[in-house]
Amino acid sequence: MIVQMKKGATKDEVDHIQKYLINKGFGIKDASSDEVTLFGVLGDVKSLDPTQLRVFSGVENVTRISSPYKLASKAFKKEPTIITLKNGVVIGGDDFVVMSGPCSVESEEQLRIIAKAVKDSGSNVLRGGVFKPRTSPYAFQGLGIEGLKMMRKVADEFGMAIITELMGTEHIDEFVKYVDIIQLGARNMQNFDLLKAVGKTNIPVLLKRGLSATIEEWLMSAEYIMASGNDQVILCERGIRTFEKYTRNTLDISAVLAVRELSHLPVIVDPSHAAGKWEMIESLSLASLAVEADGIIVEVHHDPENALSDGAQSLKPHKFEHMMDRLEKASTVFSKQLKR
Amino acid sequence: MIVQMKKGATKDEVDHIQKYLINKGFGIKDASSDEVTLFGVLGDVKSLDPTQLRVFSGVENVTRISSPYKLASKAFKKEPTIITLKNGVVIGGDDFVVMSGPCSVESEEQLRIIAKAVKDSGSNVLRGGVFKPRTSPYAFQGLGIEGLKMMRKVADEFGMAIITELMGTEHIDEFVKYVDIIQLGARNMQNFDLLKAVGKTNIPVLLKRGLSATIEEWLMSAEYIMASGNDQVILCERGIRTFEKYTRNTLDISAVLAVRELSHLPVIVDPSHAAGKWEMIESLSLASLAVEADGIIVEVHHDPENALSDGAQSLKPHKFEHMMDRLEKASTVFSKQLKR
Amino acid sequence: MIVQMKKGATKDEVDHIQKYLINKGFGIKDASSDEVTLFGVLGDVKSLDPTQLRVFSGVENVTRISSPYKLASKAFKKEPTIITLKNGVVIGGDDFVVMSGPCSVESEEQLRIIAKAVKDSGSNVLRGGVFKPRTSPYAFQGLGIEGLKMMRKVADEFGMAIITELMGTEHIDEFVKYVDIIQLGARNMQNFDLLKAVGKTNIPVLLKRGLSATIEEWLMSAEYIMASGNDQVILCERGIRTFEKYTRNTLDISAVLAVRELSHLPVIVDPSHAAGKWEMIESLSLASLAVEADGIIVEVHHDPENALSDGAQSLKPHKFEHMMDRLEKASTVFSKQLKR
Amino acid sequence: MIVQMKKGATKDEVDHIQKYLINKGFGIKDASSDEVTLFGVLGDVKSLDPTQLRVFSGVENVTRISSPYKLASKAFKKEPTIITLKNGVVIGGDDFVVMSGPCSVESEEQLRIIAKAVKDSGSNVLRGGVFKPRTSPYAFQGLGIEGLKMMRKVADEFGMAIITELMGTEHIDEFVKYVDIIQLGARNMQNFDLLKAVGKTNIPVLLKRGLSATIEEWLMSAEYIMASGNDQVILCERGIRTFEKYTRNTLDISAVLAVRELSHLPVIVDPSHAAGKWEMIESLSLASLAVEADGIIVEVHHDPENALSDGAQSLKPHKFEHMMDRLEKASTVFSKQLKR
Incomplete structure (x- = not known):
């Protein structure tokens, strides 16, 4: 899951959401550039609702990069179910x-x-x-x-x-x-x-x-x-x-x-x-x-x-x-x- | 409900569907012109499924002219429900x-x-x-x-x-x-x-x-x-x-x-x-x-x-x-x- | 084209729209029953806009029964265009x-x-x-x-x-x-x-x-x-x-x-x-x-x-x-x- | 723009697309974790079509994080246009x-x-x-x-x-x-x-x-x-x-x-x-x-x-x-x- 902060987001806002995620057991991987503050959320994010993270002050948007299903996924089981x-x-x-x-x-x-x-x-x-x-x-x-x-x-x-x-x-x-x-x-x-x-x-x-x-x-x-x-x-x-x-x-x-x-x-x-x-x-x-x-x-x-x-x-x-x-x-x- | 027959529909086809409807207790009101054979179905057509009538040979299309609901309709009860x-x-x-x-x-x-x-x-x-x-x-x-x-x-x-x-x-x-x-x-x-x-x-x-x-x-x-x-x-x-x-x-x-x-x-x-x-x-x-x-x-x-x-x-x-x-x-x- | 009048439509309202259509050169074919006033519009209705007829007082709805295109239609030309x-x-x-x-x-x-x-x-x-x-x-x-x-x-x-x-x-x-x-x-x-x-x-x-x-x-x-x-x-x-x-x-x-x-x-x-x-x-x-x-x-x-x-x-x-x-x-x- | 590589993507595949982007004048910011290879594309990506990057072998998906319009955007001009x-x-x-x-x-x-x-x-x-x-x-x-x-x-x-x-x-x-x-x-x-x-x-x-x-x-x-x-x-x-x-x-x-x-x-x-x-x-x-x-x-x-x-x-x-x-x-x- 990728979290992108708003242009004017403060350091406090970034800290606040990152602490929230760390407390829930997730890891943080910074990917910011000069123009934009951006970080990945590491761990089993299946239970994490991307819309929920949009609640946090300073968040621009949240993008899921893995599918929300597991057992039904080909990533989980390659051979066709017969x-x-x-x-x-x-x-x-x-x-x-x-x-x-x-x-x-x-x-x-x-x-x-x-x-x-x-x-x-x-x-x-x-x-x-x-x-x-x-x-x-x-x-x-x-x-x-x-x-x-x-x-x-x-x-x-x-x-x-x-x-x-x-x-x-x-x-x-x-x-x-x-x-x-x-x-x-x-x-x-x-x-x-x-x-x-x-x-x-x-x-x-x-x-x-x-x-x-x-x-x-x-x-x-x-x-x-x-x-x-x-x-x-x-x-x-x-x-x-x-x-x-x-x-x-x-x-x-x-x-x-x-x-x-x-x-x-x-x-x-x-x-x-x-x-x-x-x-x-x-x-x-x-x-x-x-x-x-x-x-x-x-x-x-x-x-x-x-x-x-x-x-x-x-x-x-x-x-x-x-x-x-x-x-x-x-x-x-x-x-x-x-x-x- | 209005039934419109196809251009080349035969008299037998028209008779067949009309008899079917009459047997079910509905009335028939002819509305044909030189160009098209058309008739209305009279009676309580609420239980009649328009798609069902399209099954009949020679039927072009079937149009419902009254709403399929009754109790929820303003026609049934004018005053607002409070x-x-x-x-x-x-x-x-x-x-x-x-x-x-x-x-x-x-x-x-x-x-x-x-x-x-x-x-x-x-x-x-x-x-x-x-x-x-x-x-x-x-x-x-x-x-x-x-x-x-x-x-x-x-x-x-x-x-x-x-x-x-x-x-x-x-x-x-x-x-x-x-x-x-x-x-x-x-x-x-x-x-x-x-x-x-x-x-x-x-x-x-x-x-x-x-x-x-x-x-x-x-x-x-x-x-x-x-x-x-x-x-x-x-x-x-x-x-x-x-x-x-x-x-x-x-x-x-x-x-x-x-x-x-x-x-x-x-x-x-x-x-x-x-x-x-x-x-x-x-x-x-x-x-x-x-x-x-x-x-x-x-x-x-x-x-x-x-x-x-x-x-x-x-x-x-x-x-x-x-x-x-x-x-x-x-x-x-x-x-x-x-x-x- | 079929015109259905509202339940309480007056005789004047019915006359008014029918006269309008007759003046435009169309024919009228009555198809009313005890419950509903309904009539077909006869003639070349291709230039007639069904939404336009809904303007008339007392009209419930208007249903087109023929396609609005002619030259592109199979009814006009049966053999495939090659x-x-x-x-x-x-x-x-x-x-x-x-x-x-x-x-x-x-x-x-x-x-x-x-x-x-x-x-x-x-x-x-x-x-x-x-x-x-x-x-x-x-x-x-x-x-x-x-x-x-x-x-x-x-x-x-x-x-x-x-x-x-x-x-x-x-x-x-x-x-x-x-x-x-x-x-x-x-x-x-x-x-x-x-x-x-x-x-x-x-x-x-x-x-x-x-x-x-x-x-x-x-x-x-x-x-x-x-x-x-x-x-x-x-x-x-x-x-x-x-x-x-x-x-x-x-x-x-x-x-x-x-x-x-x-x-x-x-x-x-x-x-x-x-x-x-x-x-x-x-x-x-x-x-x-x-x-x-x-x-x-x-x-x-x-x-x-x-x-x-x-x-x-x-x-x-x-x-x-x-x-x-x-x-x-x-x-x-x-x-x-x-x-x- | 964020590029996510497929699970089994090879180092060659990653190098290939990154070189392509660098040659076009963009910067690369790695954001990979143990589970996924992921990187941001830095620079003016307005002219970059995300679907185009999906062509590259090994790419799972590409996500735009900034809007593709500029002059019409509030980010460009804060005061309302009058x-x-x-x-x-x-x-x-x-x-x-x-x-x-x-x-x-x-x-x-x-x-x-x-x-x-x-x-x-x-x-x-x-x-x-x-x-x-x-x-x-x-x-x-x-x-x-x-x-x-x-x-x-x-x-x-x-x-x-x-x-x-x-x-x-x-x-x-x-x-x-x-x-x-x-x-x-x-x-x-x-x-x-x-x-x-x-x-x-x-x-x-x-x-x-x-x-x-x-x-x-x-x-x-x-x-x-x-x-x-x-x-x-x-x-x-x-x-x-x-x-x-x-x-x-x-x-x-x-x-x-x-x-x-x-x-x-x-x-x-x-x-x-x-x-x-x-x-x-x-x-x-x-x-x-x-x-x-x-x-x-x-x-x-x-x-x-x-x-x-x-x-x-x-x-x-x-x-x-x-x-x-x-x-x-x-x-x-x-x-x-x-x-x-």
Whole structure:
């Protein structure tokens, strides 16, 4: 951390903040020139809040030079984190993993139709919402624990793993019992109680990027989970909020590259929520493969007109099959392979 | 809701979607011209998701013409909602209410020093965090329920009401027992489980706007609370996330005007989190008074250098006193009055 | 255009605005229900500003249902626009066109080294800035017309076409004489005088998307050029400004898909300015190919350490060669082909 | 400027970049610790582009510690810049200056009606567009030089100064002849040719903030004008582009405070373009007074229904009069005074 003093800062002001830091156990390394008083703060500055140091009289600004996360950082662990699910699916290795299924679980029958279709097309992880974060209190809120049991049952019939969103700490025991991956939604990316709670389980966690979360904040949320003891975190880029409204969100495809530079954690893409339009899913999935994401999570519904949520961004099974064909073919020229 | 069909849409496509809507109990009002096929959907369309209708073949786009919230809307209730706390503070009437106190409750002594100072300056609502949403897992996380009891004790000594943030449903009973206003933070604005939970209490709720929440989404979150039975909601504008990084967030002062146009709920401003710099607080508070917000919530600390959080945006007591003097004087020329 | 009146709007208010519209030659189509007064405006509403109608007393809101651009729209012209340069390069057809070269033209020697390298790797369009839009008045501003002549000379040696940025109307005659494609930069996307001026030439124009331009505004700027008589417009997505600062801008890869849905104009991607980091260029170029953009424009420099601008986002020739190899291989599985 | 090397950076890499800097005439100040290699660059680093240094092998990141502008900076000139117009209006002193008039000059008669009204209400600077930057090529583009002459004539009748937007360098001589303040619009904030051109005149320039310009970029554009020789620059905050669409733009009221902290230049607010709704103008003007801006620029039209542009954000004369009454009264409690 670098502290720069204001032009007219007095010797007393410089002494005051330096003493404060020394008392806290940090070292000081002077780097002043004729024009500016400047010093580095040495030691483990992770717990030191740069904005806090700006409080001191005479301070111009404070710049962090190391990342505020540790466990999630590539500096801490060089090799990529590889997560193996019970049904054998491997995330973070050489495979391009496709998670797919309906936005909401609506009935056992609906789920079975869709699960069969996506499994036939080569997807081995079944997604589906049973607790739904809906903007409107008047919209369908999900089937709850009953839906969770349906997912487990149907997935087992097809040898699939399941992923579903946990919205609060209340149902965590049932999630640990039933699911293969716990999903934390964009709106809960900084629900710190929830981050700590899933950090105490040993179930892989898919952490979606918040609507307006920086990459650093996203990795800090991963750090929360890991600091609580669970290092099986999968990151998921799902589009960020910008001024552009033609798409539901703006897919930040470069974020996949950024995360791979900064962290050892696997990262997948959710083109369905990013675009909000089924017509764009196939192309954005191919782009995700091209930047060597570890996979995608895609919404599929056999009857989007009657879907209880997100119909407009759901692929029909034959479109999904078409996309899987293209991904399989395209994966031959990229580093990640689509196994079907 | 208006449905516009694509240029080449067939009669079958038009019939298909109209039948679907009629079966759901809605009426159809044709508004087509020579150039375009267009129709209105009549009835209570609140539960109808416009994106869902875009799924239908031949549909170009779907436009909502009424707001998706009802209870929070001025169309539903014309008179302003006025909330009276146990200690007599009235929010939403003619008063400009100043809530103030430390970012974090650190000790009973710290809290008493600050409470005395702000009370002496004319503030009657004590703010203070006991559960802290911190970006870093390595930062101070708050004193928890012990801190809550301290707040109640100290506030009672000075005849003040208290407001503090609830981060999860686990502690809701204790909040109901001890606090006068439950605060929901920006990061939890769309924590729907939490919205429903506080909606089942009869304690006033201060709902901060999410970092990237539209005004409509913010009012929808208020609607969640109200639809669960609690109509005592206070909105709080606290800055939104934009590309500009000079301030911590960008205070959207126009949002106060927007909310007053759309809703009957009171709205206050949090200049501390918006600016992130104590130097800006006084001016932004005066601007909040000038747009006739119902009040402000401000961070105050007697020793910001040693504050455990948010020191850089905390006013010292004598600066707070100065701000209160200016607000009192300025309130003589605006519609809201600062009573001290 | 749909006009919705406020709940309590009087008959006089409805009559007043309808008469205004009828006097202007528009037709009225009533679409009111019991709950709401609503009508469509018929005729060529392109010149009608929806915000203007909100002025009328009693109007709640006004919704445009057709796009405000015409010549740039797919509704106007279904087949893709294909642009053929003098050296035979075809943009908008089956080829994936790679434009490349230094950020700034620094000297004839520098340009020749880079031109030879990129030509050898299979690029047939040479980019290079001679008038530079620099944030700082103290930064290198470009070689001007001398640089332009160098570009023409060097490009001719290698049989390449040239593209360079025009910053003002002053030099337009020289641009018409020397360049194959006139580039309009992001900061000038709504420099309407410039749009009209290049619209009066018969030189293809590459129109970069503005930093915070919506897709609709971008197409409106293309419309300006086309309405002035020049229909050879190439769109270029180069990243938009968002809250995320890890990359220089946020590449909006979905915009390529949006443009292809809305317009017949070709669209390419500029990964160099989007990312601002050379490490990301190759992957983002592959993603551009995967979404079937018509090409890319990429910065290359043989000595980035001594480049006068944008060194950090320039590829060295051997990295460029590596990228071209990967693009060529990858293009075998996508619809656009890289010819070398 | 601080350069931080990567963890494994070699001695050769460190030597290489340091030699490069020393050769350019800069000094080096080592600030390394056991954990990190770090050094400061001494000298006039204004011309040094931090992104350029990131090109060097082994560099982790480069941080600027001084502002990239000089003439516009408070560090360069402590006293506020005060600009006096020919008719005696003083901008940047103790007055709260109100500039007002129609969006577009439509006819001499229209202009005279509005000028008389705003003058009667106490405004002494007449605004009006004669070259209009319109998103659509099909919208009214302004009366051009004829309109400019009308403005001068009408303003002289009432003893008013005039301000109008210059869109290109072509008409600069006529502007110098006729106008009192040259306005540069948001879309031209980084039209560097235009910045240099007005910098060579001795006419005060009002520089609007770009739609997505950071405060630093805005000040850099002021620096362009000043570096060309004209130090009479007035800054104008007019709202920035964000995800929120309820208002036309988001008024960044804190930017007024930021500019006053960083620069000696006067700063005014344009609430009309920020909000896009006349209903919000009065409140936002009062907020501008409360944060002690140097004034406002407001759109007024006597017949908004028939205005050729921006009717929805124009105040009628009696509303303008009401606003001026409130501003006059309110100015008694703030530091800036409204003289009428």
